[in-house]
Amino acid sequence: MIVYILKRLATAIPTLLALVIASYLLMHIAPGSPFSSERGIPPEVLANLNAKYGLDQPLWKQITTYLWNVVAHFDFGPSFVYKDRSVNDIIAQGFPVTLTYGSLSFITAVLVGVTLGVTAAIKRNSWLDYLAVGVSIGAQVLPNFVMAPILVLVFTLTLHWLPGGGWSFSDPRFWILPVIALSTSYMASIARITRSSMLEVLGSNHIRTARAKGLPNRKIIFRHALKPALLPVISYLGPAFVSMITGSVIIDVYFTTGGIGKSFVDSALNRDYAVMMGVTILLGTLTILFNLVVDIVYGWIDPKIRY
């Protein structure tokens, strides 16, 4: 097991390094400097600016300094556009919001999706099954940026039930629409995957044996069928997490929740490379860590994996 985890770590760390170096290089070879938008600056001022941000150093030194600051001090450096704020300030402001509704959406998607899938599989060909299948097909074509306006149209503009934007940590009414918009399509995918793998497991030999022994239905499903049926769901969680993180950008922009995605898009429009890189690296790290956890959980649950 420890060897298996170490092996996974051995892929995760180069991936992270590749991400940091690739984004730094992309930024470095970009035409124009980050300060080229400031018209008519004298060369000596430009030189001072470059010196302040460390851009006058040779490339390898810039990258190693940046890496060292990120790894050892968790410091992403100053913003190129906002003179009085560092990238850390910007991240510290938006990240708790993203984390709150993000984890809520993730939990919702998994819990509702698995419940829906399992019920659909147990009550096969009932109206519940058809509903679950219908919802999961429909939700495939309703990604978050389509769900968001539709939800606002129905619940804010027509019914006046929920606020269509903004954020408050103390008022859960602000959380509902972002969570629904972000979680729906993943919930649908999880339901579909759970349903088909549950159906497959329910038809297998060990379930027939359990039935023949006269075990109660509930015990069969929760003790014997659920665990193997969840394996494909677990392997889907990695990609789902990645695209949920990406989807949070839409939520932040559309619902003005003030999360980290909004800073990313703003920095993209302002060419604030430092903030873009900081956010990319932070979210990339989260993704890679999460994939690592999924791999370890998978190795722990699936008896077929040899390590």
Add this chain to the structure above:
Amino acid sequence: MVIDQSKMASLAKATSREDVAGRSLWADARRRFFRNRAALLGLGLLTFVVAFALFGNFIAAWNNSDIDYNVMGDAATSGPSFANGHYFGADTLGRDLFARTVQGTQISLLVGVIGSLIAVIVGTVYGAVSGYFGGRVDGFMMRLVDILLAIPYMFVLILLLVIYGRSIGMLFVGVGLISWLEMSRIVRGQTLTLKNREYVEAARAIGVPALTIIRRHILPNLVGVVVVFATLLVPLMILTESFISFLGLGVQEPQTSLGALISEGAGTMSYGTLWQLAFPLFFFIITLFGFYFVGDGLRDALDPKER
């Protein structure tokens, strides 16, 4: 020993009968595909969307860039109407939404198809080479794919678009950079099973060079998998492009795409101009449905075991 005359006669008839016309794999697949109602519906939807994109401009009464000053900025008069030629209404700037939707559908389809084509070419060759040569080459090539897949590509794509300018060409490059990864994995898996078949062994035994074996014996057998996956990849590429355009980071004016139109419509729907959201959204949804249904239908048709 008495020989049963009638049995002999039937045997003689059976042996002298002409061979039953064999059904090829493709004829079988076609038959199964046309029996699948969802797939036929998808094919119908796609035909409609493609026809709309190709011939819509012949029906449109307005050009996609002309501004109709009579309806501009007026929610009461800019709605869908046959009297003034705006079948889908007009957008906020007074441009004809029908012509704009045609233009957006064209661009979205183009991005989807080109992204998928890049995946077919690069992914197939990469996967086939990696799978066929195996060993250390395979290990290295697939590790690279693993690393690239673990990067949250949407952020890198946006980084790329911001740094090198937001143009359609850059969008194609960016989408193409990521689309081939999954394809190469699938192709590699298929190649691994193909390369141990007898005919490949025979070809190797008579000294056919490796690349010729890949071209003549491996690639033709990959067609099924590649076609199915390429069809399912098109909607994913359209989703990616729409996601970026929704954020305002993708296609730039005067060009437009379905994602950009949905974003515009979502921004103005609180003024009561619902058609600006509804029509682009309708075409977006039926395009995705069409590709998903056709892709699923093709998969079921080519691989009856997987049902």
